Amino acid sequence: MYLDQLIQLEGRGEYQVDGRCIICGVAPGEYRCCGCFTDDLYCKECIVVTHRDIPLHGVEMWNDGKFDRTTLKALGLRIQLGHGKPNKARLCQGRCANPQRAVDDDFVVIDVHGIREVALDFCACETVQPHDIQLLRARWYPCTGKHPRTAATFKVLRRFHLTTLESHCAVKGFYMSIARESDNTGTVPQDRYDELLRMTREWRHLEMLKRAARGHDPAGVEATQAGECALLCPACPQPGKNLPPDWKEAPKSRRFLYALFLALDANFRMRRKKVSSEEKDLSLGDGWSFYCEIAPYYSYLTKNWKQKQERSTCVAHDAVDKPDRESRGTASSGIATVDCARHNMKRPNSVGDLQLGERYINMDYIFFIGLARSEISELFVSYDIACQWHKNIWERMKTFDREVRFVRGKKFCVFLIPKFHLPAHIEACNIFFSFRLTRYVGMTDGEAPERGWSMLNPLASSTVEMGPGMRRDTINDAFNNMNHKKILGLRKAMLDKLGDCVPELITASTELEELETSLRNLGAGATLEEWRVEMEAWEDDAKNSNPFASKREHKRVADVRRELAEEDAAEDDDDKVVVAEEMHATEWIGMGVQLEELQRTLGFDIGKIGNHPTAEQQTNLTERGNKLRRKLLTWMDAQALFIPHVAVSRAEEDRERKRISATQVQPGVQVQHITLWLPSAIIDHVPCDKELYEYEFRLREAQAHEALADIRHQLLLRTHLYKYKDRFVRGVKANSRSQTKIEGVEERTRRATERYQAAWRALKGLGRHMGPLLTEDVRGMPRALFQDPERKKLLMKKGPAAREKAKQARDEAKARMSWIWRGPGVEEEEGGMNEALRIEWAKTRARFLRQCEQLDLLEEEMRRILQFLRWRADRWEQRAGQCPQAPEDDADRVPGVVYAPKHAAYAEGNKYCARAHSSLRRCGPTLRTSSRWGEQ
Incomplete structure (x- = not known):
């Protein structure tokens, strides 16, 4: 039916019988309009008259049983x-x-x-x-x-x-x-592609000038200042626009409310081939919006091109060690930007092209030029290689003109690494450059530029072939559009952030309170106060001891083995006991501990498969067992040279095994059950060299501490996974995947527990007493207990008895803390506390403070948005009065009369943000009181 209608409309339709003109009714109707609502037929004269006000409609002429295209020009219009x-x-x-x-x-x-x-x-x-x-x-x-x-x-x-x-x-x-x-039909009209290309570029430029009120300035467009056409972020601090008059006199604890959060990044997808040149293709508004002015930029690069870039002292960052990547055959290898880190908006004059990758001279220029006219004194700067870039930055700043440089002592910069990029850095960077551990940053993550690239990258296929000027104009327009959309979405974004912040703040407050209650119940109140004093001292002056950093690191097994190897290399004693193929005693002990771990791993894998393995699984396990048995036999041959008397113990074990195997269906011992008879196992009945005891002691001590650290890490990870699963995971497939991850964490926890038990038994034999690890000891921090699987099952049960048990478990969680969070040999440590617990308390407190700061920042940002919109409305109203007046006979040309009020009215659309800000101001004091704000 639909197809029939479509086919009928290709002909005369309802005018098959009476084909007269719909207007005059006399002449035959041979013409119809393709743009009008109806398919009425007209004569030649009538269709021309009716289309004098709509001269761009397409028309068709009935000719020889079909409609042919024609033009109104051909009909005489x-x-x-x-x-x-x-x-x-x-x-x-x-x-x-x-x-x-x-x-x-x-x-x-x-x-x-x-x-x-x-x-x-x-x-x-x-x-x-x-x-x-x-x-x-x-x-x-x-x-x-x-x-x-x-x-x-x-x-x-x-x-x-x-x-x-x-x-x-x-x-x-x-x-x-x-x-x-x-x-x-293949008949191509006159080619006007080049003309349209030119007009669209000019149109974008004019629209930018119009929206920036440049047509309302009596001084004309030529008076446009650098960056004046870029849309500003209403939520960021803009002196003279949305800050209170006394913002510079704010106390130190409140200065962060008027700080600027910046994020630097580079995008190597936005390359440009060597097409055209700067002389042939100029920008229409050089330096007027987001790109910095080109001539000074290239002049600075030329002057400092040979500037040396230090090698990375962190992990191997390509941006540092390989700055010339992906630059062959390109005029620009990408772009670099400085963004607003909290609201993901581009900043004026803070974009520049890269030539040889992410070099410091490029990043320095857009950073300092973008802030050259800023009065903001507090800066939080995020960059994925900030740990390297910030070094010597003040020396490099001296290469800039005096008006661009910061006045040291008047601007304070804190350099940080975005949250997602941070785990790829070394441990020191994870402490000193962490958003989570740095005061006054709220819940800022520093990843704003990464989110913005997803909106810009689709342009890469077009801009890669453009000349330099058109490419900059296109990217400037795209950034203005991105900022415009962000501004339109600020109302919802602020409300969403507020909705996330309040419950997270309450949760963080509860977690900190539970942890501190547990510490006080353990008699650690004085120690807790010492930690608080140490924390506040570091927050006031970063030169003090960092409470998040471990002051007494336990060595790992790999570190001990390296030390033993170095000691062997430095040993010049010709009487040193050496066995076949240059195996020293330290190597033999280390290999024994390693073989013991392989036995445990094989046993775990066999138990995991069960009683009915597949042929492939059985083959894999058998091959692994055979390889391990051969390694054990080689190791035992060396053992006979280091501890000759162990042969007696092994012979007695063989006789007992033969006696038991006579009753077995499949005689023999599985490789994972073979006893190794390390020095710690024979210390009471077999003589052995004291050096062997010392070597094993050092390895076992490291093994115990390493296993405990692994257990603590897995327990914290399990807590996170359960919280994530409860809050975000929905559906059978997602729940199954999440449960699989949790089971993997549980298995790794069991393996780490077995590893600790082995080390504990060995250390107990060697004379060092460490606490035994019972099943009930393997539990999370007090705040984590509420997310443990046993705890979840208990809370889900109903009835009076179940509620009583749940209450007892809750009280127990607040009162008791597993010794693994206080460390082995706790009674030997001052105050009964170890560093792992101090660091965990410091992190829990940091999470609480970040949420407190986030709420403060959101309140201030909402206030700034409203004040900025009022400032913008007032500015447009003032512009209307400044607009050059047209002659009286052409009064409708006065732009200010019709355009400025239109923009002045946009501020009214954010009334919901005003209501939210008003509500926050009313409920804020209550929320802060209930969250122990003042105490922290």
Whole structure:
């Protein structure tokens, strides 16, 4: 049925019988309009008359049983510019006494629905205006200012602008879609692609100037200042726009509310090939928005190009060690930006092209130039290689002009690494550059640029082929669009952040309270106060001892083995006992501990498979067992040389095994059950060299501490996984995947527990007493107990008895703490506390303080947004009065009268943000009191 209707509409439709003109009713109706709502048929004269005000519609002519395309120009319609009645469109309302035809009477208009050839008359009488002005008043944009032969309607330019911002469509594809809509039979209309390319670029530039109120400045567009056309972030501190008059006098504890959070990053997908040049393709507004001014930028790079870049002292960062990556055959290997870290908005004059990767000279320039005119004194700077970049930055700053440099002592910078990038750095960076551990940053993560690249990267396929000027204009326009969308979404974003912050703050407060209650119940109140004093001292001066860093690190097994190997290498005693193939005693002991771990691993894997393994699993286990048995036999041969008397113990074991095997269905001993008889196991009945006891003692002590650290890590990870599963995981598939991860953590915890038990038994034999690890000891911190699986099952049970047990478990969780969080040999340590517990308390306190700061920052940002919008509304109203006045006979040309009030009214759309801010101001004091704000 639908197909029949579509086919019928290709013909005369309902006018098969009576084919007269719908207007005059006399002449035959042979023409119809493709743009009008109806399919009425017109005669030639009537369709021309009815389309004088809509001259860009496409028309068709009935010819030989079908409709053929034609034009209104071919039917005799002429368009007159420059004349019209008041308040009417200045097209065909009046005729000119002295019309002047377009050049060769050949004029093309690009519209939304097609490319039209029109018969155009310009006005040439006493009220004449330049041809390009006449076109603009008709809402047609001229391709050139002198003898124009092509124009594009404002509609098509707006359509392309929005289309390319949302779908990243190139001009070529957009133009071809319009050309095919004009005629999809292969007959190509006059090529106006280059003209459209030029007009879209100029249109974007003019729109930027219009929205930046540059047309309202009596000094003209030439007076535009650097970065003035970039949309600013309303939530960031903008002196003179959204800050209170006394913001510079804020106490030290409140200065962070007026700090600027910045994030640097580079994007290597936004490359540009060696196409055109700076001389041939200039920016239309160099330095007026997000890109820094090009000439000074290149001058600085040329002057400092040979500046040396230090090698990384952290992990191998390609951005540091390989700054010239992906730069071959390109004029620009990417772009670098400085963003607002909390609201993900681009900053004025803080974008620059890269030439040889992410070099410091590029990043330094956009950082310092973007802040050259800023009055903000507190800066939190995020960069994924901040640990390296911040070194010598103040020395490199001296290469800039005096007006760009920071005045030391008046600006305070804190350098940090984004949260997602931080785990890839060394341990020291995870402490000294962490957002989570740094005061006054709230819940900022520093990953803002990474989120923004997802909106920009689709442009890479277009900009890679552009000249330098057009590419910068395109990227500037994209950044203005990104900022515009972020501003529109600020209301929802602020409310969402507030909705996340309040419950997280309450949770963090509860966790800290539970932990501190447990510590006080253990008699550690005085120690807790000492920790608090140490923490506050470090927060006031980072030169003091960092409470998040371990002051007494326990050595790992690998460290001890390395030390023993170095001692062997330095040993010059010719009487040193050495066995076959240069195996020293330290190597033999280390290999024995390693073989013991392989036995445990094999036993775990066998138990995990169960009684019915597959053929492949059985083959794998058998091969592993055979390899391990051969290693054990080789190790036992060496053992006979180091401890000859162990042969007696092994012979007795063999006799007992033979006696037992006589009763077994499959005689023999499994390889994972073979006793190794290390020195710690025979200390009471077999003589052995004291050095062997010492070597094993050092390895076992490291093994015990390493296993405990692994257990603590796995327990904390289990807590996180349970909390994540409870809050975010929904559905059978997602729950199954999450449960699999939790089971993996449980298995690793069991393996670490077995490893500790082995080390404990050995150390007990060697004379060092450490606490036995019971099943009930392997539990999380007090705050983690509420997420343990046993705890969850207990809380889910119903009935009086279950509620009583749940209450007892809750009280127990607050009162008792497993000794693993206090360390082995706790009674030997001052105050009964170890560093792991101190660091965990410091991190728990940091989580609470970050949420407190987040709430403070959100309240201040909401206030700033409202004040910024009021400032912007007032500014537009002032601009309306500053606009150059037009003559009285042309009063409708006064832009300020019609455009400035439109922007001034935009501030009213954020009333919901105002309500949220008002509510937060009312409930904030109560929330802070209930969250022990003042105490911290």
